Amino acid sequence: MSRLTVFGIEGIGEIRPGHDLAGLIADAAAAGSDTGLADGDVVVVTQKVVSKAENRLVPVDPDDPLSHKPLVEQESVRVLRRRGDLVISETSHGFVCANAGIDLSNVERGWAALLPVDPDRSARRLRDGLRARAGVEVAVIVSDTFGRTWRRGVTDVAIGCAGVAGIVDLRGTEDALGREMQVTEVAVVDELAAAAELVMGKASGVPVAVVRGVDATWLRDGNVLDEVVRHPNDDLFR
């Protein structure tokens, strides 16, 4: 029976444009007591540090709390709903989220962080970097914090991944009573992002967590944009 462990990587420090994020993660993991990376780990990295390392930072008026709003319009390909200052829109990636994924928390005053241009590619680069830096074959998920249409509160989901399935398809496998199962395409990559968030906290400055013990059959080539993002023509509410 599988047993997962989930732990944060401390001591990564503030990330700046051009930093070698994979190297910093590998070093911090190795420096921690009992946090060294191992083959088969799923390393979950928050969008904010990926965007900083990739220099997706844009200057904004530090005295205007709405100064990032023009960026929200710029980064949206379709606005679905507005209420007050809140914009629910579709990004160029196809994500539907608040304010095109742009916010000012955990970014230095006077700057806003945009989403990575291609978060799956970001995940692949980090995976390659961790292989080179730490000698381990891990999966990488880039996570972000999204709201939900029908439920209050936010949860972390995957916006990019590498080395792990976005969706695990159990359709057609038998359930515990030997009947063919019905809707069972499980978005494991989002469940892994959610599990990682539980040890990160939003304010504690731990932007990377590891999920260890994941089903080895899930550790294949995968991505978020093709597997998880629902095409606009397929949903029932756009």
Next chain:
Amino acid sequence: MSRLTVFGIEGIGEIRPGHDLAGLIADAAAAGSDTGLADGDVVVVTQKVVSKAENRLVPVDPDDPLSHKPLVEQESVRVLRRRGDLVISETSHGFVCANAGIDLSNVERGWAALLPVDPDRSARRLRDGLRARAGVEVAVIVSDTFGRTWRRGVTDVAIGCAGVAGIVDLRGTEDALGREMQVTEVAVVDELAAAAELVMGKASGVPVAVVRGVDATWLRDGNVLDEVVRHPNDDLFR
């Protein structure tokens, strides 16, 4: 730094109406190697076994794969969308999900399982039962598998809870750079349900999992219906 472990409880067996589910969970946990329950654990129980124990079973024509559809209409207070056989509706609890949460998987042929009448109450009863049966102070989450509006694949979410916060409100706490945070009401109860699903699998007959190591400040009175379910007047898409 927090470190979570997540593990399934095996050997619970097929649940039938009237079974003492708390007693069966306590016994199975104690019988497993290294799965005994401890104070502070979050015990995640799938809706299907809760519904069976509470006799929320309704006979359906075993030869008609759509025989549960009249039940879907009956259990819906508002139908939001239809596409083919799929109904997205709001249940009496306020959940928005496919087919009013009714499906035929992991239920004996000829029967459909409805959602518990009050899943928060179900969670409270299980929590009380585990205290009585195993002498432990645990939190309980009743989980179910829901789709998402904008993303493919399903994930597990909480439909009821007891002894754990539905939402942890980090608004107004400082982020890692000392700035006041913005949207930070985290639905930890849904992230815990998602983490538990990672060790259950859909077809493996493990309807209960434990998350150990959860932040002690989250272990307070909580519930899903008031905290997590978004009121119809508050969402932007109903």
